[in-house]
Amino acid sequence: MHATVDRHGVWTPVPDNAERDPTGRDAHAPGAKLDAGKMRPSLVLGGFSRALAEVTKVGTYGANKYSDNGWMEVPNGLARYSDAQLRHQLSEMSGERCDKDTGLLHAAHAAWNALARLELLVRDAAEPKLSGEAKQLQVSDMEVVLSSALPPSCITSAEIRRASDRHDQALGIHGLSFTDARSSTTIGGPDTRLPFPINLVGGAGR
Known part of the structure; x- marks a missing residue:
């Protein structure tokens, strides 16, 4: 439990799981923004902008080669994208910087496959578990x-x-x-x- 204070100096108890202003402002006070503790996507999209641009090249190449988002329907996708990620990492560790077929960085291919794995894992966890x-x-x-x-x-x-x-x-x-x-x-x-x-x-x- 914490509290906010409005412009009149009145303190209001607020549950810890409630939305709140990081400076302690009341929700109705001028300048209030209830975003304390919320995710900050700019840290990823901004901090990794160049890396994500390289991963986007891989995704675009794959979509042109196969189909848009067709990777989501690949059978046993988690295991297969895990292997694909490891193959690119092994190639990079062997001294090959770029994939011979695409001309794109092995690191970018590995990152794309890591994201595909993560997406499948998150989706699987979110879906209701039903019997066969x-x-x-x-x-x-x-x-x-x-x-x-x-x-x-x-x-x-x-x-x-x-x-x-x-x-x-x-x-x-x-x-x-x-x-x-x-x-x-x-x-x-x-x-x-x-x-x-x-x-x-x-x-x-x-």
């Missing part, structure tokens, strides 16, 4: 049952996804698949028109 069964939505979770409730070809898989999104959003489930119980065939594609009558039944235990 929950991640792959099967008939036991949101049943797609053959019935006479709806005529054939009256609904697409994309429409089913939209209908079930409200149910699944709170659970963080993505990537529905639908199974034709008659053939055990998984049906995908956002515009797949289902060739059989269906009825959606919410899975038990939710």
